[in-house]
Amino acid sequence: MAPQENCCGHNNNNGMMIPSFIYSSSSMKSGMSIPIRNKERIVIPTPKEEKKKLEMYTPAFYAACTLGGILSTGPTHMAVTPLDLVKCNMQEQGIRGLFRGWAPTLVGYSGQGACKYGFYEFFKKYYSDLAGPEFTAKYKTLIYLGGSASAEFIAGVALCPMEAVKVRVQTQPGFARGLSDGLPKLLNTQGVAGLYKGLLPLWGRQIPYTMMKFASYENIVEQLYKQVIPKPKEECSKQVQLGVSFAGGYLAGILCALISHPADNLVSFLNNAKGATSADAIKQLGMWGLFTRGLPVRIAMIGTLTGAQWCIYDSFKVFVGFPTTGGVTTTTNPASAKN
Secondary structure, three states, X not given: OXXXXXXXXXXXXXXXXXXXXXXXXXXXXXXXXOOOOOHHHOOOOOHHHHHHHOOOOOHHHHHHHHHHHHXXXXXXXXXXXXXXXXXXXXXXXXXHHHOOOHHHHHHHHHHHHHHHHHHHHHHHHHHHHHHOHHHHHHOHHHHHHHHHHHHHHHHHHHHHHHHHHHHHHHHOOOOOOOHHHHHHHHHHHHHHHHHOOOHHHHHHHHHHHHHHHHHHHHHHHHHHHHHHOOOOHHHOOHHHHHHHHHHHHHHHHHHHHHHHHHHHHHHHHHHHOOOOOHHHXXXXXXXXXXXXXXXXXXXHHHHHHHHHHHHHHHHHHHHHOOOOOOOOOOOOOHHHHOO
């Protein structure tokens, strides 16, 4: 029989678990009526173990994933701004020039990361429930692909305006110094439509990228635990699990760079050339240039970036009391686990 829960959501087992917000003696007197035989012998458990009792696929879980997505995506993309400029073949002067466009990068990719990671966890669970446990176990990669594509569809809308500002700041000398003057200028000259001019090619870049990022990561991590790590994930230390997260993320990032690079060149071209079309980009760059221009730098950047993102994301999940991503082939519904 599952343990009963009180109104605060804590288990009433043989020991008394008291949430941290009523630790004070005054709160205990006003909020609880407890028969006490010997005050001096009362021991209140510390809240350290509460992290282990957090449930998967609850609002707290999705909130943690959303915040973890912000922390893992925005700062990491901002940190590689110099590499992004090199990839765009820019000639910059000085350190400040190398970090041109950091503000729209930070804001845009923070919003994108929140939607990408938060909605991925949501859609992965949602599609798993729709498909049922047998189909999910057999075709789990399809669940990963569907969940990540759905999440990136939303995340792309959040990213697109800031991406438009970032590309213009980085590739059009004299356009603006950063987000504070670049966004108003873009709105004044092209309106809201100008902010979403590159949405379709952005989806074309980001949706395949994210599908590869999540599906390959989940499968790579699973294989690392099966083939490389000598014991099950649950028996590994948190340090080992986070090392697997980085390694799996780096390998997944290389695949992401390969699959999304043509669309990345296309997005940069369209945002930089006013009134240009995709046909103009293909005509000027050529198919070979579309697939290979800036590719080595992008592989190095995306591999490191993706590895760091997964490591930061899983570190935050571990910090708040949830397990790392990947390496577990089955999931349980918390509602059904109580029955």
